[in-house]
Amino acid sequence: MSTHKNAQVLLIICFILSLKVNAQIAVNSLSELVPYLSQDNVQVKMAPGVYSITAADVKNGLYSKSSFVGKECKVLLLFEGNNSTYDFSGVTIKVETKVFQSYGNIRINEIQIIGNNNILKNLTLIDDGSVYDGPTKGALNICMDGKENLVEGFYVAAKGSFPYGYGDAFGKGGKNVIRHQKHSSCLLRGESNHLKNSTFIHRSYGHCLFMQAASNPVIEGCYVEGEMRSTDNMLLEKGTGSPADKVDFMTVWGYQLPKGYMLSTGEAGIRAYNAGETIIDGKLYKRGTSNPTILNNTIKNMRTGVTLAHARGKKYVENCTVIGCENGFSLGSGDVINCRADCSYGPVYSSTYENDKSFNADITIIPASNIYMNGSGSVAYIGGREHNIILRGSDEGAKNGLKIQVGGEKNNIRLLHGNFPNQNDFKGSNFQLNNLTNYPIFLSKKSSDVQIKSVGTVKDLGTNNSH
Structure with a gap:
C-alpha cells in the first residue's frame, strides 16, 4: 500500500474514533447515569421521565459518594469528570426530603461538580416531601x-428545613434560640463557574444562590422566588405550641418579636461570602469570593436581593430586578447598573457598614405588587463615602411616609434596642445623590459634605451638605 493510501486510512480511522468518542450516550436510569459522572469527554443524554432518590435507596447503599471539601459531606450525584456534557431535557429527579436524615449527622449535597469544563443542562430537581423535614446537618441542592x-x-x-416560617428571627446558625436545620439551594465555589437561565423556587430556610471561595463567578438570567410572612402573622401562633410560641417569641436579637415587619422565610437571594473552601484539580483552596458578576436576574421574596458586601475585587450587577424583598441591593462598593427594586418591605439599597466606599448605582424604584409593610420606613439607607447614586422611578410609597435616608438609625428589625450597634447609625459623607423621585430625603446629623440633587424635599440635620 502506498504512503498516500496509508495516510488516508489513518485519517479515516482517526475520524471514526473521534465520532465514537463524541457520540451521545443514552442512559435510561440513574443507575446507568452514575458511572458516567466520573468520566472525561462524554456526551450523556438521559431519557425523559421522572426519577426518584429515596431514603430506602440510601439504606440500600446507593448514592454513597463523599466530598471532603471542608466538613464531610455525602453527595447523591457527584460529577467528577472533565469536558463532559449532561443533557437532562425532559428529566425530573425527585429527592425525598427524608433523604436529608438518612446519612446520620452528615451534610447532604444533591448535586456537586468537582471536575472542570462540564455542562449540566435542563434538569428539573424537586425536593419531595414536607417543608419541615429538616436535614440532620444541612442540605444543598447544587x-x-x-x-x-x-x-x-x-x-x-427546594424544600425541607427547620424551623420554617420565621426567617432568621430565632437564629441563623451559631447562636440560636431555636436550633436550626438549614437547607440552601445553590452554592457557587471554584474558578469561573457559571449559573445561567435557571429557576429556583425556594421554600426552605437557607440562602438561595450564594458564593464561597468563588473566583470570577457569574450568575446570569436566573429567577429566584421565596416567600414572605409578616411578624404580625407569626405572633398569631401564641398559645398554639408552635416552635415560636414555645420560646415566647423571644428572638435571637434579645427582644420579643415586634409587629409591623415582613420577613422572608428564606435567607438571601444572591449572596457572597468572604471565606470558604473549594476544590479545583484535586487541590483544596481556602479563600473568599472575588469578582462576582450578576446579570439579568429577578429575585422575589427573599431577605436580600443581591448582597455582595463581603466579596473582593470588581463587583458588577446589571439589569437585575428585586421584588418584595426585605432589602434590595447591598454591595459595599461596586456597580449596580440599570437595576430595579420595590420598597414595599424594605429599602431598595442599604449600606452594610459605615466604611462602605465607592458604590455606584442607578436604581429604578418600581411600584409594589403588594401592600406596603416596610417597618424601617426607608426607601434607601445610605452611609459610607465617595458614592455616586441615582434613584428614579415610582414614588407611590411616599404616601406611606417612606423616605430616602442618609445616616442615622436604620430601624431594621434586627437592630432595635441598640442591637448590633456596628451595623447601625452610620456616618454618610462626601458622595453624590441624585433623587429623581418625589420621595423626601432625610440627612441625619451624621451626614456631611453630601451633594444632593432632588425632586423631593430635603430635611438636613447634617453639616456642609449641598442641595
Missing part, C-alpha cells in the same frame, strides 16, 4: 466546585 463549569436551564424546587 454545589459548583472545579473550574469553568456551566449549569444552565435548571428548575429547582
